[in-house]
Amino acid sequence: MYEVFIGGWSNSKSVIRKNRTKPDVAEVDTPDILSADEMRGFWIRWDDGVISVGKEGESSAFLTYADPEPFGIGYFGVCTGWGASGEWLIEAICVGGHDRYVNPSAPPPPSGVTDIGDFCWCDASGGVIPPGAVEGGKDDESLYVGRAYHEGALLPGKVKPGHAVCYVAWGGGEHGKTEYQVLCGCNPVWVPTTGNNIPHNAIPAGETEDGEPLYVGRVQHEDTVTIGKVQPSHSVCYIPYGGAEVAFPEYEIMVQQN
Structure with a gap:
């Protein structure tokens, strides 16, 4: 499995983790990326073994990971952490057209x-x-x-x-x-x-x-x-x-x- 954490570690960094093991496969400092005062949007996409994470309204990702040994994704789950609240929009994209x-x-x-x-x-x-x-x-x-x-x-x-x-x-x-x-x-x-x-x-x-x-x-x-x-x-x-x-x-x- 892949895990994507946004604003973890006291809202200091964001990471991608594979198979629940460390070290994390991708990590970036993102101080104060989340806010208790306003709703902030993010997107997560995956395609051909590449996972990318970005901010709503921005086309470029701030966190990416290209898996050298990718696997197919058949299920996904979402959650907030430690009592926070959030809203989720799931877009089904048919790659084959x-x-x-x-x-x-x-x-x-x-x-x-x-x-x-x-x-x-x-x-x-x-x-x-x-x-x-x-x-x-x-x-x-x-x-x-x-x-x-x-x-x-x-x-x-x-x-x-x-x-x-x-x-x-x-x-x-x-x-x-x-x-x-x-x-x-x-x-x-x-x-x-x-x-x-x-x-x-x-x-x-x-x-x-x-x-x-x-x-x-x-x-x-x-x-x-x-x-x-x-x-x-x-x-x-x-x-x-x-x-x-x-x-x-x-x-x-x-x-x-x-």
């Missing part, structure tokens, strides 16, 4: 429906599951809808937190990727289909190395519900399972609710 898709190969949508909305794919790694992640499968633990790059393709697959990877199917094999994206912030539904019958509101989630759109599918297999990729030109849903890429002509596909 938003994708707005229109299904180019599907039939025209019903009247009043022009596309299937915004979807947030959040960057993650090492088994981290961002807030609002979409759960789509189950084996000995919950599986989440993810995607990862492999051999020039962006492939939908299953994020398995216990293995700290996103598994994708490609070229007959199952491939575990430690860096991936997780679908967040939406409530899709799953509908049964077969072959290349892609519903108009199916959610595109990637593409092959040749540029063919891929969709998110899932199947029941070996007492699991496993997430994989639907490739329309092959008329199947491929799932990564047991080290192999397994094809199913009957499957469920993820769609946006109307």
Whole structure:
């Protein structure tokens, strides 16, 4: 874990501490940075293993730490110390950005429906599951809808937190990727289909190395519900399972609710 202290040690310094051990990994003198007479604002950000701390209204940080061995942040907590009071504003930033898709190969949508909305794919790694992640499968633990790059393709697959990877199917094999994206912030539904019958509101989630759109599918297999990729030109849903890429002509596909 990382700890950030602002105005500690009798309001004399601020530090960043890793794994509750000393010495502190970053420290700076900040005399009287806090005040009993006025509310003062601060921000804390982290990205790619760099933690930065700054004052409200100032873009530059007064305290930073670049971890040479960073780890994913999945949880955080905030508190004041020694009877003080404070207010907290938590901003959820989706690093992966938003994708707005229109299904180019599907039939025209019903009247009043022009596309299937915004979807947030959040960057993650090492088994981290961002807030609002979409759960789509189950084996000995919950599986989440993810995607990862492999051999020039962006492939939908299953994020398995216990293995700290996103598994994708490609070229007959199952491939575990430690860096991936997780679908967040939406409530899709799953509908049964077969072959290349892609519903108009199916959610595109990637593409092959040749540029063919891929969709998110899932199947029941070996007492699991496993997430994989639907490739329309092959008329199947491929799932990564047991080290192999397994094809199913009957499957469920993820769609946006109307």
